[in-house]
Amino acid sequence: MPDPFDLLTAGRFAEAAQAYRLMQADEPKRRAATSGLAQALCGLGDYRAAIPFLEEEHRNDVLTLPGSPGKRLELACAHWCLDERSTAIELAHGLCADLLKRRVYMAPDLAGGATFGLVLHYMAVTARVPGEIDYALACLKALNAKYDKQPRRYRFPVQTVKQLLGEGTFEQAWEAARLRPDAVVLTQGPEPDRPVRIHESIALFHDGVQRRTRGDETGCLSRMRQVFEMGHRTDLICWRLARHEVAGSG
Numbered sequence: 001m002p003d004p005f006d007l008l009t010a011g012r013f014a015e016a017a018q019a020y021r022l023m024q025a026d027e028p029k030r031r032a033a034t035s036g037l038a039q040a041l042c043g044l045g046d047y048r049a050a051i052p053f054l055e056e057e058h059r060n061d062v063l064t065l066p067g068s069p070g071k072r073l074e075l076a077c078a079h080w081c082l083d084e085r086s087t088a089i090e091l092a093h094g095l096c097a098d099l100l101k102r103r104v105y106m107a108p109d110l111a112g113g114a115t116f117g118l119v120l121h122y123m124a125v126t127a128r129v130p131g132e133i134d135y136a137l138a139c140l141k142a143l144n145a146k147y148d149k150q151p152r153r154y155r156f157p158v159q160t161v162k163q164l165l166g167e168g169t170f171e172q173a174w175e176a177a178r179l180r181p182d183a184v185v186l187t188q189g190p191e192p193d194r195p196v197r198i199h200e201s202i203a204l205f206h207d208g209v210q211r212r213t214r215g216d217e218t219g220c221l222s223r224m225r226q227v228f229e230m231g232h233r234t235d236l237i238c239w240r241l242a243r244h245e246v247a248g249s250g
Helices: 004-009 013-026 031-044 047-064 072-081 085-100 114-127 130-149 158-164 170-177 194-213 217-229 236-248
Strands: none
Touching (some): 004 013, 004 031, 013 031, 031 047, 031 072, 031 236, 047 072, 085 114, 085 130, 114 158, 158 194, 194 236
């Protein structure tokens, strides 16, 4: 039987889910099985089935990794794609609050946790919740102050944050996204350019959100389709949210 991780990487989500279920049956406490099954189910778009496994992962993460956000970002995305928007926004808001209060200090990016603010901003703009838009922007402004004080410490998506705050352009964010990180030059493997594609998908996705804030819904959905068509080997959160947008656009 093919390795379940290889199946997951190849986008063969149904086969991966089956393989991880078999792994879980053999070793119920193996965290790789729970994690892999959660990711495979999210890949299938079966978020309802994925949520219990994401919640189990979350509990394990926060118990063993101090300062970890756990799986709240993935859970927020899952609830959003189930159209449970209030729950999704509450989870994303909590991440931003914990980041600002320094209860969470592990981040999925090199910009001090900007991902949390960017995702909350997307959800708040899309759901039209002014108070949450303001909170997301306040979070991003707090991070931006750090970028200005220590510009060499932080990296992409700094430029996307600055674009949303009116201090930069999409062209600047896109240029930064396409820079090949130094670490990637040393990376050997089948996807040495994947970090660049991840950054490109983030820049495109949030440019779409910026277009939505200006009332350009056509332009927003165009960006969402671009991200979706890039495939799942990009930023997974942006890709799943873009897939949901495309599916909902008819």
